[in-house]
Amino acid sequence: MVWFRIKRTIKLGAKSLWMHRLRSTLTTLGIVFGVCSVIAMLAIGEGASQEAQNQIARLGSRNVIIKTVKPAEEQQSTADDSTMKTYGLTYEDAERFRATLSYEVIVPSRRINQQVWYRNRKVTVEVIGTIPWYPEIAPIEIMRGRFFGSIDLHYQHKVCIVDESVIDEIFIIDDPIGQDIKIKDNYYRVVGIVTAVGPIDTTGETANGIEPQAGPSRSGEMAGGIMGNVYIPLSAFKSSFGEISIQMTAGTRQMEKVELQEVTVKVPSLDMVLPTRDILEDMLASTHKKKDYQILVPLELLRQAARTKRIFSIVLGSIAAISLLVGGIGIMNIMLATVSERTREIGIRRALGARRRDIIIQFLSETVMLTLTGGVLGIALGSLIPYLVERFFYMPTVITGFSLILAFGISGAIGVAFGIYPAYRAAWLDPIESLRHE
Amino acid sequence: MAIVSLEKICKTYHLGSIDLHVLSQIDLTFKEGEYVAIMGPSGSGKSTMLNLLGCLDRPSSGRYFLGDRDVSILDDDELSQIRGQRIGFIFQSYNLIAQLNVIENIEVPMFYQGVTERPSYKRARELAETVGLGDRLDHIPSQLSGGQQQRVAIARALANDPLIILADEPTGNLDSESGGEILVLLDSLHQQGKTLIIVTHDTNVARRAHRIIHLLDGRVERIEINKKI
Ligand SMILES: Nc1ncnc2c1ncn2[C@@H]1O[C@H](COP(=O)(O)OP(=O)(O)O)[C@@H](O)[C@H]1O
Ligand SMILES: [Mg+2]
Numbered sequence: 001m002v003w004f005r006i007k008r009t010i011k012l013g014a015k016s017l018w019m020h021r022l023r024s025t026l027t028t029l030g031i032v033f034g035v036c037s038v039i040a041m042l043a044i045g046e047g048a049s050q051e052a053q054n055q056i057a058r059l060g061s062r063n064v065i066i067k068t069v070k071p072a073e074e075q076q077s078t079a080d081d082s083t084m085k086t087y088g089l090t091y092e093d094a095e096r097f098r099a100t101l102s103y104e105v106i107v108p109s110r111r112i113n114q115q116v117w118y119r120n121r122k123v124t125v126e127v128i129g130t131i132p133w134y135p136e137i138a139p140i141e142i143m144r145g146r147f148f149g150s151i152d153l154h155y156q157h158k159v160c161i162v163d164e165s166v167i168d169e170i171f172i173i174d175d176p177i178g179q180d181i182k183i184k185d186n187y188y189r190v191v192g193i194v195t196a197v198g199p200i201d202t203t204g205e206t207a208n209g210i211e212p213q214a215g216p217s218r219s220g221e222m223a224g225g226i227m228g229n230v231y232i233p234l235s236a237f238k239s240s241f242g243e244i245s246i247q248m249t250a251g252t253r254q255m256e257k258v259e260l261q262e263v264t265v266k267v268p269s270l271d272m273v274l275p276t277r278d279i280l281e282d283m284l285a286s287t288h289k290k291k292d293y294q295i296l297v298p299l300e301l302l303r304q305a306a307r308t309k310r311i312f313s314i315v316l317g318s319i320a321a322i323s324l325l326v327g328g329i330g331i332m333n334i335m336l337a338t339v340s341e342r343t344r345e346i347g348i349r350r351a352l353g354a355r356r357r358d359i360i361i362q363f364l365s366e367t368v369m370l371t372l373t374g375g376v377l378g379i380a381l382g383s384l385i386p387y388l389v390e391r392f393f394y395m396p397t398v399i400t401g402f403s404l405i406l407a408f409g410i411s412g413a414i415g416v417a418f419g420i421y422p423a424y425r426a427a428w429l430d431p432i433e434s435l436r437h438e
Numbered sequence: 439m440a441i442v443s444l445e446k447i448c449k450t451y452h453l454g455s456i457d458l459h460v461l462s463q464i465d466l467t468f469k470e471g472e473y474v475a476i477m478g479p480s481g482s483g484k485s486t487m488l489n490l491l492g493c494l495d496r497p498s499s500g501r502y503f504l505g506d507r508d509v510s511i512l513d514d515d516e517l518s519q520i521r522g523q524r525i526g527f528i529f530q531s532y533n534l535i536a537q538l539n540v541i542e543n544i545e546v547p548m549f550y551q552g553v554t555e556r557p558s559y560k561r562a563r564e565l566a567e568t569v570g571l572g573d574r575l576d577h578i579p580s581q582l583s584g585g586q587q588q589r590v591a592i593a594r595a596l597a598n599d600p601l602i603i604l605a606d607e608p609t610g611n612l613d614s615e616s617g618g619e620i621l622v623l624l625d626s627l628h629q630q631g632k633t634l635i636i637v638t639h640d641t642n643v644a645r646r647a648h649r650i651i652h653l654l655d656g657r658v659e660r661i662e663i664n665k666k667i
Contacts, residue, residue, distance in 0.1 A: 004555045015537050348533045351494060352594070353522015353550040355515045431494050435533065 013366040016338070017373075027334045028374030030327020031414060034320045035378025035407045036385060041316035042403035043386035045309040047396035052305030058139050059298035064265045064277050066093075068258055071290040084244070087292040088258040096283060097265060101276060105266040107137050110237050110259075112245075116230060117182040118170040125166055125230045127183060129237020135194070137264045145177050145192030148233050156235040160188040163228030164195045181230075186240055188232060273299050324410070327374070328418035335367050335422035339429075346426050347434025356427040363426045367419025368412055375411025379404055441601055441633060442468040442491065447500035449486055449656075460486045461656045464500070468602070468635065473628045475644035476637045478653035484637045485606055487653070491635060492525045492604045493517045505601060522550045526595030528605035532587040534579040540566055540590050541575045547597045565593035569623060585616025592623055602633045609643060621646060 017024045059065065068088030094108040109130040115122050128134075132149050135142065148159050160181065167176050180187040232240075244257045267276050277297050284293055339346070346359055354362075386397035449461040460483045468474060476484050489495040490502065493509055496517075502510040509520055526547075527533075534543045544562035545553075553561070566572055569589040579587055588608060595603050605624070609617035625646060628634050636643065644650045650662040 005549070005552075007555075008549060012537075019537060344533070345535050348535060349546065349550075350518065351492070351521060351527050351533075352547040353518055353598075355518040355550070357515075358518075358550060432489055435494075435529070 031374030032378040034323035036382035037320035039382030040385040043397040046398040048308040071292040086257040089260040121170040123169040161192040161231040165228035332418040343437040350431035359427040363423035368415035371415030440467040475647035482653040524601040526600040526603040530607040530610040
């Protein structure tokens with residue numbers, strides 16, 4: 001019986017909305033746009049925070065990363081092209097960190113993009129020279145074999161550990177363990193295979209690129225055609241590549257000496273991240289004359305994401321609120337018009353036994369049907385917006401099931417909120433006067 | 439047996455400082471199965487009385503018994519309930535719901551009494567056939583003639599098998615031929631034992647009733663008993 005009533009009420013509502021379909025459609029536009037904004041807001045906010053969480057997982061929430069950057073004044077002095085530029089983090093810095101922060105894991109590293117060969121196949125990778133504790137600070141896991149140890153580091157053994165993605169490129173069917181690959185002029189024996197753990201990098205940034213807004217996102221392929229990483233002992237790196245690199249910029253030669261590209265400090269607990277950052281900041285400020293370093297704290301990405309989220313929430317939230325308010329008022333207006341057009345029908349129904357609450361249910365459900373229709377249109381349209389944002393603004397977005405349910409719920413709630421007054425107006429009409437109404 | 443009785447019913451409208459006594463001191467009873475006509479000049483209070491009888495309105499004073507219930511003290515929900523269960527209305531201007539078809543219009547009173555889908559449809563169909571519209575079930579009012587619309591209205595008035603049927607100038611908008619058909623239909627309802635109260639201007643309509651109540655300025659002027667029936 002209840003079901004029959006619901007069916008009848010819906011059928012009746014649909015009939016009268018369909019009778020004025022143009023009017024109904026126009027009326028729902030406010031709700032459509034409001035719901036669109038809600039969906040977009042939630043999708044962008046969710047995208048930003050998931051992105052931040054991914055990056056944090058990738059970079060390590062307990063890590064403080066100090067990177068070498070080319071100091072600003074160095075970049076401008078192009079006249080003097082023959083002198084050697086020395087800048088960046090040094091082994092001394094790393095030693096100093098270790099001396100001061102006795103309880104933390106401190107991992108220095110050098111990185112270079114390099115072609116590596118296996119027989120006649122080559123692949124471009126990022127060669128990372130580091131120390132045996134690197135796996136502790138990076139989101140990698142040893143699948144087979146081992147990472148290199150202290151002895152390898154000490155004796156500059158030519159051993160390497162390769163990424164799974166590199167294996168697919170050059171080894172194809174051969175078992176990589178025990179094979180030699182050629183990096184620059186030397187052969188390195190593969191002793192282990194690692195795989196990335198945690199969330200997949202969707203931004204296309206390599207693990208050391210931390211700026212979340214940088215560059216277009218194309219998942220699958222890493223930046224600059226880099227197919228993965230190869231890890232070698234830092235000492236071997238140093239002897240192989242030296243510390244001097246020659247940069248060819250616009251026809252001029254520029255020699256640069258950089259000892260370390262990166263030092264990662266892993267602290268024992270989250271609440272030590274920021275104090276450690278401050279200590280390192282002070283230490284570096286007092287020992288480096290130029291600002292040739294940058295300190296990155298993955299944990300701060302969360303704040304950055306929260307900021308992005310807040311900005312979008314304010315902008316889109318206001319748009320949503322205004323559209324929904326205006327839309328709701330528009331709907332109330334149309335429903336008041338409907339009630340007055342249908343005064344006679346209301347009188348007839350009252351004469352035939354409809355109670356006030358029956359009339360309220362009838363008009364309220366009609367309003368809710370109207371706003372839910374708007375909600376569904378808004379959800380359909382709103383789901384396209386995050387797609388466009390991702391496509392053209394390279395911002396990650398995530399549409400959650402919750403946001404769809406919320407949007408649907410909001411449109412229903414708008415229907416109730418703005419339908420209740422017209423419905424009460426209808427229900428409190430005097431039956432006799434309504435019957436006399438023309 | 440009296441199924442409707444009015445005791446000292448008054449209806450007064452307060453228009454500014456003037457009190458307009460539309461009905462004053464009406465004492466009347468109606469018996470089960472009776473066929474009564476109410477006549478009187480325009481503005482004499484016929485419609486007001488019919489609205490009171492139909493529980494659409496409440497008297498300013500006096501008591502109104504419908505069956506064994508004093509309905510002059512009921513609240514709005516209870517009055518709606520009574521209207522749905524015990525009263526069948528037939529209006530001068532048919533008052534069908536424009537967007538509903540014949541069947542759906544007849545089903546409206548049953549819907550508000552919670553009759554379920556199948557019995558409701560079955561009853562509506564039977565009634566439509568009774569009033570001769572079995573072949574027009576899915577027509578909407580604008581596709582029907584005035585006489586046909588009034589027949590739908592009669593079917594609708596019968597839907598919940600009411601205690602009394604109230605008709606306010608049921609033939610007022612119809613030509614004499616279709617008006618005649620409606621009167622024949624009403625006669626047949628009376629023959630089936632329904633209680634009918636009809637407001638009319640037309641002496642030809644009133645002649646068919648047992649009793650004719652003449653109203654004048656809100657009072658019962660005289661009651662005429664039709665001896666021919
Ligand atoms: N709501 C109202 N307010 C004031 N006066 C009313 C109202 N309804 C009816 N009347 C008055 O009551 C009188 C009787 O009306 P009505 O019962 O419709 O007469 P009839 O149906 O006999 O022509 C008329 O004078 C009319 O103006
Ligand atoms: Mg009248």
